[in-house]
Amino acid sequence: MSKIRVVVAGPRGKMGSEALRMIRKDDSLELVACLDRKNSGKKVSEVEDLPSFDVYIYDDVVECFQAVDADVLVDLTTPEVGYIHTKAAIEHGVRPVVGTTGFTKEQLEELTKLAEEKGIGAVIAPNFAVGAVLMMQFSKWAAKYFPDVEIIERHHDQKLDAPSGTAIKTAELIQEVRESKKQGHPDEKETLPGARGADVDGMRIHSVRLPGLIAHQEVVFGSSGQNLTIKHDTFHRESFMSGVKLAIDQVVKLDILVYGLENLLD
Numbered sequence: 001m002s003k004i005r006v007v008v009a010g011p012r013g014k015m016g017s018e019a020l021r022m023i024r025k026d027d028s029l030e031l032v033a034c035l036d037r038k039n040s041g042k043k044v045s046e047v048e049d050l051p052s053f054d055v056y057i058y059d060d061v062v063e064c065f066q067a068v069d070a071d072v073l074v075d076l077t078t079p080e081v082g083y084i085h086t087k088a089a090i091e092h093g094v095r096p097v098v099g100t101t102g103f104t105k106e107q108l109e110e111l112t113k114l115a116e117e118k119g120i121g122a123v124i125a126p127n128f129a130v131g132a133v134l135m136m137q138f139s140k141w142a143a144k145y146f147p148d149v150e151i152i153e154r155h156h157d158q159k160l161d162a163p164s165g166t167a168i169k170t171a172e173l174i175q176e177v178r179e180s181k182k183q184g185h186p187d188e189k190e191t192l193p194g195a196r197g198a199d200v201d202g203m204r205i206h207s208v209r210l211p212g213l214i215a216h217q218e219v220v221f222g223s224s225g226q227n228l229t230i231k232h233d234t235f236h237r238e239s240f241m242s243g244v245k246l247a248i249d250q251v252v253k254l255d256i257l258v259y260g261l262e263n264l265l266d
């Protein structure tokens with residue numbers, strides 16, 4: 001069977017470098033190029049701390065897709081550039097697997113429509129860790145019985161987007177089963193703006209950013225006389241890689257955009 005030819009965007013990043021290590025170990029995948037705003041024209045092997053892949057780095061996404069034959073783009077960059085890469089990939093027939101978070105609802109809708117028009121598979125997954133996907137699914141189930149819910153997400157202090165993609169996806173899944181409901185006292189007032197967190201249909205999301213953290217989320221449900229807490233912790237970014245691999249294997253068989261890894265799990 002031929003290998004899946006992969007471009008990685010963001011190879012020097014925390015997630016991108018982990019993805020390169022995963023590809024190095026996997027015989028079914030072949031790295032054909034990287035997209036990076038630094039080191040354009042160099043080979044990956046010439047960049048300090050990166051694995052010794054004999055492939056070129058590009059800073060321009062279109063130039064990259066014109067120069068190499070690629071099946072899949074794995075994007076692990078920033079919301080702004082990730083959106084540009086994803087759109088260009090779909091337009092050039094390269095299937096995107098996107099871990100980058102922080103896309104707007106409008107951008108997700110636009111990319112979904114574009115993928116459908118072009119008949120190109122795409123996966124956008126706010127969280128590739130199977131444990132986090134289960135935490136979101138369990139939360140959706142719990143929300144049927146516990147409509148009062150607050151999401152507390154904790155991340156490292158280098159994170160650009162707040163709330164996290166995982167927290168937004170969790171709230172969206174809960175919204176599917178929960179009627180819109182204002183929580184807390186009807187007359188409550190914030191004496192410091194933001195004290196009650198972000199408001200999604202009355203449920204609250206709180207974002208903590210601290211050095212030492214990686215990615216953590218608690219979904220706390222309250223009801224008379226009882227609380228239920230569903231919690232997931234990420235201690236190493238390797239935990240995301242089996243999900244990235246699953247998405248790469250599946251996206252080559254898709255002809256629509258799928259939002260969330262849960263849609264690819266049995």
Ligand SMILES: NC(=O)C1=CN([C@@H]2O[C@H](COP(=O)(O)OP(=O)(O)OC[C@H]3O[C@@H](n4cnc5c(N)ncnc54)[C@H](OP(=O)(O)O)[C@@H]3O)[C@@H](O)[C@H]2O)C=CC1
Nearest residue numbers: 010012013014015036037076077081099100101126127128
């Ligand atoms: N779906 C999931 O399971 C997960 C998703 N994420 C998401 O993945 C993304 C990356 O996270 P993380 O690796 O921690 O972040 P990092 O900041 O470590 O890496 C981002 C990389 O993108 C690069 N970059 C920035 N601008 C450009 C550009 N114009 N062209 C090409 N590359 C660029 C950065 O380069 P430079 O150093 O020059 O700034 C950096 O190397 C985030 O959106 C995060 O939320 C993270 C973990 C898990």
Ligand SMILES: O=C(O)C1=N[C@H](C(=O)O)C[C@H](O)C1
Nearest residue numbers: 101126127159164165166215
């Ligand atoms: O930036 C991160 O680190 C993470 N981002 C994703 C998110 O926004 O949910 C996934 C995970 O939480 C790590």
